[in-house]
Amino acid sequence: MTFPLYPHGLFGTYAGLLVGTLVGVAFGFVLERAGFGRARNLAAQFYLTDLRVLKVMFSAIVTACVGMAFLAGIGVLDLALITVPETFLWPQLVGGLLLGAGFIVSGYCPGTGVVAVASGNLDAVAAIGGIMAGSLAFGFGYGPLESFYKSGAMGVVRIDRLLGVPISVVAAAVVAMAVGAFLGGEKLEAIFAPRQGELVPASPARVKVRVFSGFAVVAALALVALALPARHAVLAAKPEQRISAVALAKDLVASPQSWWVVDLRPEAVAEKGRLPGAIVVGPEEKGAAAAANLAATRKLVIYSQSDLAAPPEGVKRFAGEIYVLKGGYDAWKAEVLTAPRAEENPTAAQSADFKVRLALYARYTGAASTTGPARSEPRPAAPAAEPKKGGGC
């Protein structure tokens, strides 16, 4: 699970903005080359004389969709970290109808309008000015619109999850649908373009065969990847290991940098006392998902108040070794934070054990405080077991 890169914190906000600019340059360049800087090329879609908009848009959707399905299938892309626009059914339906109307009236949509301005089309300057005015109108009229704006809220709804099938199955269906739409669209062009006295747009058969079979091959590979064991399923099968409080205490002294210590108790409880360096992520699956997103360069140890019979499911997505603290925080308190008592007639082993426990007791109750707000590790970002919510445009 390497991709997407940004949520792993490999680069910061400003590098992200630079990436955004570069992505935009590529986006704008391709839109220009697709012919979308010209309103007549876009308007032709709605008079069925040239279905360029449909062809470009659906080819792009198919490419990105089967690409993601395939990469997720072979385990290099974590779909849970991909932002999916939330569904608000009614405003999206009405907004779509209005935007479609505005599209044919103005001749551009917002993105193509920017490209048309860049190409020197003054009508696009007027369109973008209109879009700005329309956005301001929405903002200043937001009060009475708010309840409709928030209606039909369904959260993040991905079609594959809704249908309960793997994403590669839906991706393959999208490929079939798109190719059907392309072939049907070309038939419509052949009927309507001559009626307007225009040439029927033609694509060389060689290009179509290559593009369509490319889609089919990637979609098929994504389906084949279903046969691969999913990476998290492999991890789930891996049994977690258990570590005693004393053993963990010793190791945390010896090499604190080799552990992620994660506290799965509610924040209010964890504030009162926790293991040194522990990250408080919140209880149950929410916290577990956050823990799973930590870098696998360290071992992960999780604990709750008492013994955890099994770690929460979400934690198993952590790519590295997972340990459960035997006996939980209670055991830590009893075995590390409580002064050890010497046996009456200790054997050599008991005596050695006593010395270690005494040293640990001094170390953890004296030098290193287990209370207070200081944390050695930052709190990880929001958990991501569910697809991330996004605002869209």
Next chain:
Amino acid sequence: MPERPFWNPYVAGVVLGLVLLGSFLVMGFGLGSSGAVTRFAAFGAHLVAPKTVETNAYFSQYYGPGKHVLEDWLVFEVLGVFLGGVLGAYSAGRLKLGIEKGQRATTAQRLFLAVVGGVLMGFAARLARGCTSGQALTGGAALSLGSWVFMMAVFTGGYLVAPLVRREWR
């Protein structure tokens, strides 16, 4: 310089899809545009009436301590779109001032309709939380239910209104 032809639409679509896929792989999210245009609009309105914009129930999300309305991924992405558009048009010999319209429409009609359509789109894109880029293209590829509903609605709205403005394009 003679004008270069446009790319084959299927090829252009595949390349556009690869750009979108690249954005997903690097950033974890896709493309957009109307959000940035709205931010520029808010920025402009803020120059005139700062208090009104900052306290507005919708635009207040763009303001706050440590926030700048234009310091946003989408804004930089759309600046890139503009640069990419200039680069594409220039290198293809298409960089020139003009107005796109049908032969029968007058310039005044065309500019008026461009503004009217723009206002509709600006309003609609905020209502739908995105436009053809952020919802239809990006949300479509991410298989969001609402984005597919939006996409079908865009085509429906376009086909319903197209006969009324036929004169604009002929």
